[in-house]
Amino acid sequence: MDSGTLLLAATPLGDARDASARLVEALGSAEVVAAEDTRRVRNLASALGVAPAGKVVSYYEAVESARAPMLLDALREGRTVLLVTDAGMPSVSDPGYRLVSACVAEGLPVTCLPGPSAVTTALAVSGLPSDRFCFEGFPPRKTGDRRKFFGRLVAEERTSVFFEAPHRLADTLADAVSVLGEARPAAVCRELTKTYEEIKRGTLAELAEWAAEGVRGEITVVLGGAEQAAPTDPAELVEQVEERAADGVRLKDAVAEVAELAGVRKKDLYDAVLASRK
Numbered sequence: 001m002d003s004g005t006l007l008l009a010a011t012p013l014g015d016a017r018d019a020s021a022r023l024v025e026a027l028g029s030a031e032v033v034a035a036e037d038t039r040r041v042r043n044l045a046s047a048l049g050v051a052p053a054g055k056v057v058s059y060y061e062a063v064e065s066a067r068a069p070m071l072l073d074a075l076r077e078g079r080t081v082l083l084v085t086d087a088g089m090p091s092v093s094d095p096g097y098r099l100v101s102a103c104v105a106e107g108l109p110v111t112c113l114p115g116p117s118a119v120t121t122a123l124a125v126s127g128l129p130s131d132r133f134c135f136e137g138f139p140p141r142k143t144g145d146r147r148k149f150f151g152r153l154v155a156e157e158r159t160s161v162f163f164e165a166p167h168r169l170a171d172t173l174a175d176a177v178s179v180l181g182e183a184r185p186a187a188v189c190r191e192l193t194k195t196y197e198e199i200k201r202g203t204l205a206e207l208a209e210w211a212a213e214g215v216r217g218e219i220t221v222v223l224g225g226a227e228q229a230a231p232t233d234p235a236e237l238v239e240q241v242e243e244r245a246a247d248g249v250r251l252k253d254a255v256a257e258v259a260e261l262a263g264v265r266k267k268d269l270y271d272a273v274l275a276s277r278k
Contacts, residue, residue: 010115014194030082034059126187126222150179173208185224
């Protein structure tokens with residue numbers, strides 16, 4: 001018997017019209033629909049004019065481990081399992097990763113019905129560089145851990161995207177200011193694609209002041225990257241090379257070590273060392 005396929009399907013962030021035709025088809029044909037919230041998926045199906053054909057089961061964070069064996073059994077028996085979360089793409093800070101990992105380990109087919117994503121939607125409308133970015137999930141809840149979280153982004157040159165609960169946003173942005181400084185550009189995207197969508201752009205200090213008044217809704221934050229450091233002048237590294245050489249390291253090896261650490265060309269540094277010795 002051929003195994004079934006796990007379908008990961010992106011669901012609308014707020015506007016049901018963003019649902020793909022493939023999602024509508026899958027809702028009406030999959031033998032099993034695993035949903036983060038069964039009520040939400042039924043409401044979505046109703047809005048799309050389709051009735052789930054198969055069994056609808058809950059699949060949220062607290063029951064992932066308990067539900068996975070049943071879903072794997074369904075796949076082994078040749079049934080199609082459609083996995084959806086409340087909004088956006090399964091496994092992106094939502095349930096799904098563990099089930100996908102288990103399927104991969106067994107060689108069971110997994111495919112994706114692409115669609116809405118709060119991460120890329122927020123990135124696109126933020127006005128911040130989008131050629132390179134990283135996704136950081138949710139920041140820690142405790143202040144100390146949260147500041148360590150931002151500490152890892154101090155030198156990050158890529159744009160960063162993360163989610164946050166509305167009642168923690170003000171404290172999170174205040175911690176970001178304390179670690180990253182007031183001037184780092186950012187954008188707070190609230191209620192994306194929904195009736196009261198709001199995009200606030202500005203510096204971290206400006207956004208922290210705005211959020212202090214209280215914010216509601218689903219939140220995605222886009223944080224500008226650190227400014228690229230000015231290139232190091234090889235002449236400034238000559239002393240480090242000479243110190244290694246004085247300790248018995250071959251000049252060629254000393255140049256290679258220092259050049260790699262500083263991110264400069266070995267030839268440029270070698271030439272600078274020779275020039276300083278004349």
